[in-house]
Amino acid sequence: MSSLNQYIDLFEHNRRQLYDSSPEVFNRLRPAALSALERLGRFPGKRDEGYRNFSVDEVFAPDFGVNVGRVSFAVDVARTFRCDVPNLSTLLGVVVNDEFRPTATLLKNCPEGVTVMSLAEAARRYPDLVASRLGNIADNSSASAALNTLLLQDGVFVHIAPGVRLDKTIQIVNIFNASANLLSFRRVLVVVEDGASARLLMCDHTQNTDNDYLSSQVVEIFLGRGASLDYCDIEESSERTSRLSQMYVSQEADSNLSVNASSLTVGHTRNEYRVDLLDRGASAEIAGMAIAGGNQLVDSSTLIRHLAPYCHSNQLFKYLLDDNSRGAFEGLIYVAPDAVHTEAYQSDRNILASEGARMHTSPHLEIYCDDVKCSHGAATGQLDSQALFYMQTRGVPLAEARMMLMQAFMSDVIDRVRIDGLRDRLRRLVERRLNGDRTTCGDCAASCNK
Amino acid sequence: MANDNRQTTFDNADQGSEALRNVTQNEYKYGFVSDIDSDIIPRGLNEDVIRLISSKKGEPDWLLDFRLKAFRHWQTLEMPTWAHLKIPEIDYQAISYYAAPKKKDAPKSLDEVDPKLIDTFNRLGIPLEEQKALSGMAVDAVMDSVSVKTTHREKLAELGVIFCSFSEAVKDYPDLVRRYLGKVVSYRDNFFAALNSAVFSDGSFVYIPKGVRCPMELSTYFRINASGTGQFERTLIVADDDSYVSYLEGCTAPMRDENQLHAAIVEIIVEERAEVKYSTVQNWYAGDSEGKGGVYNFVTKRGLCRGDYSKLSWTQVETGSAITWKYPGCILAGEGSVGEFYSVAVTNNYQQADTGTKMIHIGKNSRSTIVSKGISAGHSENSYRGLVSVAPGASGVRNHTQCDSLLLSSTCGAHTFPYIDVKNETAVVEHEATTSKISEDQLFYCNQRGIPTEEAVALIVNGYAKEVMNKLPMEFAVEAQKLLSITLEGSVG
Numbered sequence: 035m036s037s038l039n040q041y042i043d044l045f046e047h048n049r050r051q052l053y054d055s056s057p058e059v060f061n062r063l064r065p066a067a068l069s070a071l072e073r074l075g076r077f078p079g080k081r082d083e084g085y086r087n088f089s090v091d092e093v094f095a096p097d098f099g100v101n102v103g104r105v106s107f108a109v110d111v112a113r114t115f116r117c118d119v120p121n122l123s124t125l126l127g128v129v130v131n132d133e134f135r136p137t138a139t140l141l142k143n144c145p146e147g148v149t150v151m152s153l154a155e156a157a158r159r160y161p162d163l164v165a166s167r168l169g170n171i172a173d174n175s176s177a178s179a180a181l182n183t184l185l186l187q188d189g190v191f192v193h194i195a196p197g198v199r200l201d202k203t204i205q206i207v208n209i210f211n212a213s214a215n216l217l218s219f220r221r222v223l224v225v226v227e228d229g230a231s232a233r234l235l236m237c238d239h240t241q242n243t244d245n246d247y248l249s250s251q252v253v254e255i256f257l258g259r260g261a262s263l264d265y266c267d268i269e270e271s272s273e274r275t276s277r278l279s280q281m282y283v284s285q286e287a288d289s290n291l292s293v294n295a296s297s298l299t300v301g302h303t304r305n306e307y308r309v310d311l312l313d314r315g316a317s318a319e320i321a322g323m324a325i326a327g328g329n330q331l332v333d334s335s336t337l338i339r340h341l342a343p344y345c346h347s348n349q350l351f352k353y354l355l356d357d358n359s360r361g362a363f364e365g366l367i368y369v370a371p372d373a374v375h376t377e378a379y380q381s382d383r384n385i386l387a388s389e390g391a392r393m394h395t396s397p398h399l400e401i402y403c404d405d406v407k408c409s410h411g412a413a414t415g416q417l418d419s420q421a422l423f424y425m426q427t428r429g430v431p432l433a434e435a436r437m438m439l440m441q442a443f444m445s446d447v448i449d450r451v452r453i454d455g456l457r458d459r460l461r462r463l464v465e466r467r468l469n470g471d472r473t474t475c476g477d478c479a480a481s482c483n484k
Numbered sequence: 485m486a487n488d489n490r491q492t493t494f495d496n497a498d499q500g501s502e503a504l505r506n507v508t509q510n511e512y513k514y515g516f517v518s519d520i521d522s523d524i525i526p527r528g529l530n531e532d533v534i535r536l537i538s539s540k541k542g543e544p545d546w547l548l549d550f551r552l553k554a555f556r557h558w559q560t561l562e563m564p565t566w567a568h569l570k571i572p573e574i575d576y577q578a579i580s581y582y583a584a585p586k587k588k589d590a591p592k593s594l595d596e597v598d599p600k601l602i603d604t605f606n607r608l609g610i611p612l613e614e615q616k617a618l619s620g621m622a623v624d625a626v627m628d629s630v631s632v633k634t635t636h637r638e639k640l641a642e643l644g645v646i647f648c649s650f651s652e653a654v655k656d657y658p659d660l661v662r663r664y665l666g667k668v669v670s671y672r673d674n675f676f677a678a679l680n681s682a683v684f685s686d687g688s689f690v691y692i693p694k695g696v697r698c699p700m701e702l703s704t705y706f707r708i709n710a711s712g713t714g715q716f717e718r719t720l721i722v723a724d725d726d727s728y729v730s731y732l733e734g735c736t737a738p739m740r741d742e743n744q745l746h747a748a749i750v751e752i753i754v755e756e757r758a759e760v761k762y763s764t765v766q767n768w769y770a771g772d773s774e775g776k777g778g779v780y781n782f783v784t785k786r787g788l789c790r791g792d793y794s795k796l797s798w799t800q801v802e803t804g805s806a807i808t809w810k811y812p813g814c815i816l817a818g819e820g821s822v823g824e825f826y827s828v829a830v831t832n833n834y835q836q837a838d839t840g841t842k843m844i845h846i847g848k849n850s851r852s853t854i855v856s857k858g859i860s861a862g863h864s865e866n867s868y869r870g871l872v873s874v875a876p877g878a879s880g881v882r883n884h885t886q887c888d889s890l891l892l893s894s895t896c897g898a899h900t901f902p903y904i905d906v907k908n909e910t911a912v913v914e915h916e917a918t919t920s921k922i923s924e925d926q927l928f929y930c931n932q933r934g935i936p937t938e939e940a941v942a943l944i945v946n947g948y949a950k951e952v953m954n955k956l957p958m959e960f961a962v963e964a965q966k967l968l969s970i971t972l973e974g975s976v977g
Contacts, residue, residue: 371895386911389909395903395906399919401889401891403894406920407919407920408920411914411917412902412913412915415911
């Protein structure tokens with residue numbers, strides 16, 4: 035029996051409560067999601083193409099609690115958590131499990147034309163705006179996305195009005211904290227209207243690390259004409275936290291997307307990116323890195339669809355795999371018949387640092403147009419022994435030499451981060467992660483690294 | 485021959501694309517049916533048919549058991565759908581599973597061979613006699629599954645080399661066949677392998693004894709002839725310790741409207757320090773320019789580099805077939821064993837190809853190289869699909885893969901689907917792929933130097949495929965280049 039059934043049962047049992055506590059906009063999406071799930075019948079597993087290394091079925095199989103009753107877990111954000119990045123003042127919002135909580139600075143400092151709020155609240159306040167976007171690109175063909183819609187209760191809503199260029203970074207801190215094993219359905223809806231720009235920093239943390247967590251996250255991003263979004267995603271939760279994140283992006287002409295994802299500490303994680311370049315001149319850059327140890331599993335899956343001429347995309351993924359960790363990358367560039375002058379690149383580089391580490395790569399191209407420049411490359415290997423030897427002959431101890439090479443390896447991805455203060459921060463996080471040092475960062479009281 | 489039918493309906497096309505269209509439109513030159521009496525059993529497939537095939541060939545019981553086991557397994561399978569191919573539904577009960585040219589008596593000299601058969605080969609430009617005399621190759625001509633003529637047998641026999649049809653091998657060397665049959669491609673391997681194992685009609689068997697370097701290139705010409713028959717070849721090559729053999733396989737088929745199914749199996753076993761070089765030029769009928777007709781080519785080819793320091797090299801030039809589904813692979817089990825795959829796949833009109841290789845690294849320090857060049861034109865779809873897998877115990881593995889695609893029209897597709905699984909930290913595995921069209925700059929440069937556009941395209945395509953063409957044996961390279969010209973360069977070549 036598929037693990038999907040228990041969630042459909044859960045929905046049936048709590049239907050009344052879900053409908054009562056949610057805005058109309060959410061409820062309207064549920065019947066279609068339910069019938070899609072009943073039709074699909076199961077989550078994809080390892081025998082399904084595209085999921086060979088990450089069984090959604092298995093990840094959802096354990097008996098997680100779902101916070102249908104909206105029990106509020108006490109997290110005093112201001113006191114326990116200051117995930118600050120030096121030299122970076124942000125508009126900070128916190129998501130506890132799936133419940134959005136604004137901070138005082140956010141409420142006070144949010145400039146005109148910028149909306150950062152709870153998705154449920156937004157659905158009540160601006161029902162038409164939310165209804166026109168929500169569930170629009172995250173369709174029900176994926177079982178996990180459909181389930182996210184079926185059990186959706188809250189999330190984050192970010193809206194940037196036309197022409198508004200937001201200097202400050204919006205930071206959303208996702209914290210897991212519950213008294214039992216918990217599954218949360220998180221939803222993020224980002225709309226950057228024509229000519230607007232924004233930077234969004236998301237980070238995942240786990241506070242109570244004695245429980246198992248699973249987050250099913252669906253991110254929908256709409257970029258209008260000439261809009262620009264820098265999206266940074268840092269996973270620093272716990273080894274007992276798993277994540278299935280599905281990002282759907284729709285880009286109009288001349289829009290620009292930059293995604294930078296870092297998986298540092300997490301259990302099993304799968305990040306899916308589905309980017310549609312709909313009109314001329316749209317460009318997307320996706321960079322991902324992972325440092326994995328223990329029994330971690332890091333899986334990334336991309337689908338970049340070039341549907342119009344003169345679009346550009348670039349993907350770079352770098353993994354460093356230690357202990358018994360496993361990495362997977364599955365990328366697909368699709369170029370539609372009329373998408374002339376497409377430039378699309380994809381690169382996947384991996385280092386296996388231990389005997390038990392495994393890497394699976396499938397960089398795919400599907401091209402139906404002749405006037406394109408497309409390439410992909412994939413390499414899996416180890417640290418360059420000659421470089422290590424050279425450094426040792428110059429008096430650099432082996433451990434340090436290894437560290438330097440590993441940092442240099444990761445710097446390609448970190449250098450692509452467009453949020454200034456964050457680059458240094460990430461470098462330090464990587465260095466600490468490579469050292470195996472999992473102490474808390476700075477003056478932050480959250481035990482997210484333990 | 486059939487060139488007169490070439491379409492020239494592109495009135496206002498500019499010169500460059502005109503040339504491109506010209507070179508990508510040339511109809512199949514080898515389209516004709518030779519009227520030889522065939523011995524055909526009724527259409528359909530069941531255990532009785534398999535028993536009939538087996539008894540017609542006078543096979544021992546163990547081989548009949550093998551066929552029946554495969555058939556029973558095949559019945560539990562469904563046709564695979566994962567390839568990037570649109571395959572019309574195939575009615576396996578509407579196919580006749582056995583067609584053999586009628587035997588009067590085994591021919592002892594060329595005079596006894598049906599003159600029409602000789603004529604067919606002559607029209608193909610590969611006269612048996614000439615080839616025998618000029619190139620020194622031993623040709624085992626296979627026509628509709630049954631070997632009708634074998635040459636150079638005696639010369640090879642002196643060295644202990646066995647090169648004969650599969651059915652002869654079953655009669656004369658049952659122990660060898662039994663020891664190796666199905667050891668690399670099990671009947672359980674896949675749908676088409678199971679089908680072939682159940683109904684295979686004939687094929688070639690090669691055994692190179694220890695320490696023997698085969699003095700000539702072994703060659704077989706496969707043809708599908710009788711109308712409405714499938715062809716189920718089975719090739720088994722065994723290279724014992726320290727031996728070497730270069731095996732060539734070339735295919736041409738007559739023109740016909742009905743689709744024909746071809747599901748072959750090639751098994752190669754390479755022992756210690758032995759080397760096998762397997763080259764293919766495949767030019768079965770690809771259907772006409774409307775996509776009508778053509779051969780379905782669903783082949784399972786695999787080699788097992790069992791011995792330490794053994795080497796297996798696949799070279800293929802794929803220009804024919806309406807649909808190609810083919811992944812010649814190497815299981816690199818021996819320490820320091822080497823696998824190579826060089827491929828040029830050309831698709832034109834409505835052809836579809838999903839082809840590539842599998843390199844399974846099990847042995848320590850095993851190495852593999854993959855060079856795949858895809859050329860698509862017309863409305864065709866050309867996919868590279870490959871697997872490089874490194875087992876946990878296989879330390880020091882090295883792989884380099886390069887797969888390039890060249891698009892010659894705006895309506896074709898070029899796809900790349902590599903899979904790379906690395907389970908050992910000392911492995912170095914690299915994959916590179918590019919997709920592009922012939923750039924205007926390149927054409928302009930050639931024009932500037934006085935090279936007409938047509939020739940420039942030919943030049944560039946030839947240069948693009950050269951890396952693979954160079955790996956073909958001399959005799960074959962000529963034919964392959966001719967084929968590339970026929971498929972792509974018509975007015976140029």
